[in-house]
Amino acid sequence: MTEDAERQAKLETLARLKQMGEKAYDDMYEAHDFRAGDNFYRDAKEYFYDAIGLAKRLGLNEEAEALHERLWHIKQVYWHQFAR
Numbered sequence: 001m002t003e004d005a006e007r008q009a010k011l012e013t014l015a016r017l018k019q020m021g022e023k024a025y026d027d028m029y030e031a032h033d034f035r036a037g038d039n040f041y042r043d044a045k046e047y048f049y050d051a052i053g054l055a056k057r058l059g060l061n062e063e064a065e066a067l068h069e070r071l072w073h074i075k076q077v078y079w080h081q082f083a084r
Contacts, residue, residue, distance in 0.1 A: 007058070014054050018067070021047030025074050028082065041078045047069065 001009070024044035031037035047072040055064035 010054060010058055014051055014058070014060075014063075017047050017051035017054065021051060021070075021074075028078070034082070037078075037082050041074075041082065046073055048074070 017070045021044050024047060028037050028040035030042065031040055048067055052064050052067045052071070054065060055061075
C-alpha cells in the first residue's frame, strides 16, 4: 500500500469513528434505561477518543481539537441530563 493509500484509509477510519461516535451519542437519547444510556455514552467516548488520537497521529491538529470540543460537549450533556 502506498503512503497516499494508507493515509486515505486512515482518513476513512477517522470518518467512521466520528460517525460511530455521533451514532452512539444519538442512541444515548433513545435509551430506555440508565444502563443503556451509560453504555452508549461509554461507546461515544471511546469512538471520540480513538478519533482524536488518530487525528493527532495524522497531523490534523485542528480536527483533533474540534473532536475534543465535541467530546467535551457530549460529556456535559451526559452529566447534566443523564447522570444519576
